[in-house]
Amino acid sequence: MKNGSFTSLLAGCMGVALSAALFAVPALAADKTVKIGNVEPLSGPSASVGVQGKQAREMAVEEINAAGGIKSLGGAKLELVYADSKSDPTVGVTETERLINTEKVNLMTGCWNSAVTYPATQVAERYGIPFVVPVAVRDTITERGFKNVFRIAAKDSWWVRDQFRFLKDMQEETGVKLKKIAFLFENGDWGTGFAEKWRELAKKDGYEIVLDEPYPSTATDLTPVVTKLKSANPDIVMLVSNAADAILLTNTMAEMQLKPKVVLASGGGHADPTFLDNTDTNALGIFDEVEWNTDVNKPQAKPANEKFKKKYGYDLTGESVDAYVAMYVIADALERAASTDPAKIREALATTNLTTGPGMVVSYDGVQFDETGQNKNAGIVIVQVANVNGKPERVTVWPKAARRAGYTPVFPANK
Amino acid sequence: MTAVIQATLNGAMMGAMYGLTALGLTLIFGVMKVVNFAHGSLLMVGMFSAYWLIRLTGIHPYLALVIVPPVLFVFGYYLQDVVIKPVFKAEGQVREPLTVIIVTTGVWYVLDNLALMLFGAEYRTVRTAISNKSFALGQYIISIPKFSGFVVAILTAVGLAIFMRKTKTGKALRATSLDREAANLMGIDQYRVYNIAFGLGTAIAGIAGCVLIPFYYVYPSVGVVFDIRAFIIVVLGGLGSIPGALLGGLVIGLIESVFSQFMASTWTEAIIYAIFLIILFVKPSGFFGHKQDW
Numbered sequence: 001m002k003n004g005s006f007t008s009l010l011a012g013c014m015g016v017a018l019s020a021a022l023f024a025v026p027a028l029a030a031d032k033t034v035k036i037g038n039v040e041p042l043s044g045p046s047a048s049v050g051v052q053g054k055q056a057r058e059m060a061v062e063e064i065n066a067a068g069g070i071k072s073l074g075g076a077k078l079e080l081v082y083a084d085s086k087s088d089p090t091v092g093v094t095e096t097e098r099l100i101n102t103e104k105v106n107l108m109t110g111c112w113n114s115a116v117t118y119p120a121t122q123v124a125e126r127y128g129i130p131f132v133v134p135v136a137v138r139d140t141i142t143e144r145g146f147k148n149v150f151r152i153a154a155k156d157s158w159w160v161r162d163q164f165r166f167l168k169d170m171q172e173e174t175g176v177k178l179k180k181i182a183f184l185f186e187n188g189d190w191g192t193g194f195a196e197k198w199r200e201l202a203k204k205d206g207y208e209i210v211l212d213e214p215y216p217s218t219a220t221d222l223t224p225v226v227t228k229l230k231s232a233n234p235d236i237v238m239l240v241s242n243a244a245d246a247i248l249l250t251n252t253m254a255e256m257q258l259k260p261k262v263v264l265a266s267g268g269g270h271a272d273p274t275f276l277d278n279t280d281t282n283a284l285g286i287f288d289e290v291e292w293n294t295d296v297n298k299p300q301a302k303p304a305n306e307k308f309k310k311k312y313g314y315d316l317t318g319e320s321v322d323a324y325v326a327m328y329v330i331a332d333a334l335e336r337a338a339s340t341d342p343a344k345i346r347e348a349l350a351t352t353n354l355t356t357g358p359g360m361v362v363s364y365d366g367v368q369f370d371e372t373g374q375n376k377n378a379g380i381v382i383v384q385v386a387n388v389n390g391k392p393e394r395v396t397v398w399p400k401a402a403r404r405a406g407y408t409p410v411f412p413a414n415k
Numbered sequence: 416m417t418a419v420i421q422a423t424l425n426g427a428m429m430g431a432m433y434g435l436t437a438l439g440l441t442l443i444f445g446v447m448k449v450v451n452f453a454h455g456s457l458l459m460v461g462m463f464s465a466y467w468l469i470r471l472t473g474i475h476p477y478l479a480l481v482i483v484p485p486v487l488f489v490f491g492y493y494l495q496d497v498v499i500k501p502v503f504k505a506e507g508q509v510r511e512p513l514t515v516i517i518v519t520t521g522v523w524y525v526l527d528n529l530a531l532m533l534f535g536a537e538y539r540t541v542r543t544a545i546s547n548k549s550f551a552l553g554q555y556i557i558s559i560p561k562f563s564g565f566v567v568a569i570l571t572a573v574g575l576a577i578f579m580r581k582t583k584t585g586k587a588l589r590a591t592s593l594d595r596e597a598a599n600l601m602g603i604d605q606y607r608v609y610n611i612a613f614g615l616g617t618a619i620a621g622i623a624g625c626v627l628i629p630f631y632y633v634y635p636s637v638g639v640v641f642d643i644r645a646f647i648i649v650v651l652g653g654l655g656s657i658p659g660a661l662l663g664g665l666v667i668g669l670i671e672s673v674f675s676q677f678m679a680s681t682w683t684e685a686i687i688y689a690i691f692l693i694i695l696f697v698k699p700s701g702f703f704g705h706k707q708d709w
Contacts, residue, residue, distance in 0.1 A: 187681045213679060213680065214679055214680075215679075215681060216684055218640060219680070220429075220631075220640050220641065221425075221429045221668075221671065221672075223425040223429065223558075223672065224422055224425065224426070224671060224675035224676065224680055224683075225675065225680050227425060227672070227675075227676065228418065228676055228680075230418070231417065231418035231676075243538060244538055244632065244634075247540065247632055248632070251540070251546075254547045255549050255556075255558045255630070256549070256556050256558070257549065274537045274539075277539075278538060278539070278540040280542060
């Protein structure tokens with residue numbers, strides 16, 4: 001096993017060296033380039049998101065280079081250098097080392113998996129190379145006092161924070177007061193982690209917790225849980241579910257004629273493409289939290305999504321949007337740094353305040369890093385399943401600035 | 416109190432269906448003395464058959480009950496004849512041919528992966544005329560698909576019991592289950608009986624598939640979820656016992672549903688396994704099982 005991965009690493013290195021040799025001459029002949037190292041899961045269990053991120057980066061870099069590159073550097077072009085992490089932290093670390101030492105990249109981005117990003121950013125910090133993390137949600141990635149780590153996407157704890165912000169905003173908007181809240185979550189790491197933060201925030205916001213229930217996501221029958229939910233009689237039901245149980249819960253709730261005023265899910269199973277196919281009209285009214293949705297009301301979002309879809313055959317995803325934005329943040333920082341010196345790039349990144357430009361396809365107002373390197377504007381989108389042209393569809397409703405034009409959220413969803 | 420009665424009703428309906436999924440397993444075990452590890456996969460085949468039949472032709476889900484089980488009977492009949500029989504023949508002198516267990520495990524993997532290859536890993540449900548419909552019984556809500564499943568499960572168990580007692584084939588099945596050498600000597604073709612037993616077990620998995628599909632989703636490894644329950648039920652009710660399978664199913668369904676009202680539902684799973692272990696210690700033959708003399 002060890003031998004095998006060593007051989008493949010060696011083969012990978014040779015491949016990179018060979019392609020570097022092939023492209024070395026034209027690269028030298030052209031204008032100055034800025035090398036961006038990308039560690040991404042391009043094979044292994046998370047390969048599909050890795051590829052999404054890669055394609056979004058390539059589209060952004062193409063656009064930036066076509067628009068004249070980095071003007072303050074004499075029109076320097078951006079060049080992406082990839083390394084495959086295979087979702088393995090050890091590989092992520094060695095590849096980051098290699099990109100910095102051998103490839104001499106000017107800055108780094110990646111790595112999607114929190115488990116890879118955490119140690120990889122540590123390597124970059126040691127070498128003083130700026131590291132832009134488009135997405136990897138573990139809170140602690142930007143909470144270690146590092147100077148060179150900047151994250152675009154919202155962190156883990158903000159997902160829950162935004163769920164409660166949404167509830168508060170909607171109650172203010174509609175004048176409906178809701179009090180009783182129920183938590184229902186799969187009993188894995190993900191569900192129990194969310195529930196822990198829910199309890200805290202629900203207490204802070206003055207909700208009455210009427211049910212706090214983990215369930216096994218492999219259950220054959222969720223009627224017992226729904227029965228329990230029914231006798232708890234909550235106004236709001238908050239869910240963390242995988243795909244199978246999300247489907248089963250939604251259908252069982254319809255069957256048991258349980259209609260809470262608000263059902264608020266946390267992505268995952270409820271965002272799975274098979275969810276709407278299998279629940280159809282039973283899902284109407286459900287709110288779900290996602291990183292991004294294709295209909296966010298931002299002028300750049302629609303053309304960017306159309307272009308991406310034409311190029312790669314599918315819609316932009318949360319992951320790819322973060323990667324796309326990251327490239328524009330980097331270009332903006334390089335423009336202001338007017339240098340390829342990592343220290344100067346770092347200074348420019350720290351003072352980023354990007355609110356316009358083609359990269360602003362996100363639901364929130366802009367990118368601006370706090371002292372820990374976290375984008376303080378980063379936020380999440382809440383969608384509602386609504387009947388659009390006779391078919392259930394996910395419609396962005398929150399934040400209000402990103403809400404689909406002409407749509408009024410149904411809140412409460414059931415009276 | 417309302418919730419407890421509601422939970423009891425749900426538990427009984429779901430439990431009868433668990434019993435139905437275990438019925439085929441217990442039948443095959445009773446006659447052939449083989450723990451059929453492919454049983455969950457046969458259930459999956461039943462669910463996919465019902466799924467595609469309803470999806471493609473749009474017929475009422477309970478019309479599928481007339482079509483899917485006979486087809487699955489033939490499938491099971493020839494599966495035993497072609498795949499399992501040769502192993503039996505090779506180990507003719509052995510009472511509990513272990514190799515057959517390995518063969519059924521092989522069938523499980525082949526069927527699951529075949530389904531994965533053909534249909535992909537996603538979850539599929541089919542929207543039918545009765546999906547998510549329910550009626551009110553006083554203040555209690557009864558799901559129509561689950562209630563129908565409950566009725567079908569009881570009818571299947573009763574029908575099977577009558578078949579085993581009254582028909583000549585049923586008697587041959589029982590004779591073989593008691594002593595296959597003696598049955599052979601009486602002119603019963605042992606392998607034909609095995610074919611029929613396996614076919615019946617598969618057909619019952621088909622019935623279960625038809626009643627599950629209006630409210631449950633199907634995917635290639637769906638069998639595993641039901642398989643574990645079916646094994647517990649069969650041990651609980653007594654290996655080879657038809658009323659035992661039904662009762663065992665009811666017990667599991669009720670525990671799952673009623674206990675959930677008083678504790679986190681993650682706990683009921685642990686309780687079910689605990690009861691399984693206790694039964695194994697206290698009465699290994701289950702509720703209705705007789706001491707095996709083989």
